[in-house]
Amino acid sequence: MVAVIADITERKVNSGAVSSRRSEERFRLVANTAPVLIWMAGADKLCEYLNQPWLEFTAGPLRQTLGNGWTEVVQPDDGTYVPGYVYASVRAAGPFRNGVSDAAA
Numbered sequence: 001m002v003a004v005i006a007d008i009t010e011r012k013v014n015s016g017a018v019s020s021r022r023s024e025e026r027f028r029l030v031a032n033t034a035p036v037l038i039w040m041a042g043a044d045k046l047c048e049y050l051n052q053p054w055l056e057f058t059a060g061p062l063r064q065t066l067g068n069g070w071t072e073v074v075q076p077d078d079g080t081y082v083p084g085y086v087y088a089s090v091r092a093a094g095p096f097r098n099g100v101s102d103a104a105a
Contacts, residue, residue: 039070045090 031038031051038051046067055062058073065073074082 041086041090043090045087 031049032053034051035053037054037057038049039047039054040049042048047070048066050062050065050070055065058065060069060073063069071083
């Protein structure tokens with residue numbers, strides 16, 4: 001009987017990294033070609049992702065729009081309540097649809 005033991009940790013780590021990278025690439029392709037504005041915020045309520053249509057629609061540069069910068073391009077009439085709805089959605093980890101957060105409704 002012959003036994004072979006091989007440490008495949010590095011191969012598994014590399015495989016996971018490749019898979020994660022491919023998943024990220026697929027997400028960005030779909031998000032940037034979708035005919036909708038897509039953004040994501042972290043638990044800290046700061047915007048961490050905006051898709052290309054969002055940037056084109058708002059004409060906002062990415063660096064200035066991330067974090068809380070997105071609030072600068074909200075219509076003035078909406079600027080007083082939209083951030084509150086968004087922050088309520090983030091706190092509740094819930095969806096934000098049609099301008100009204102499920103958490104704030």
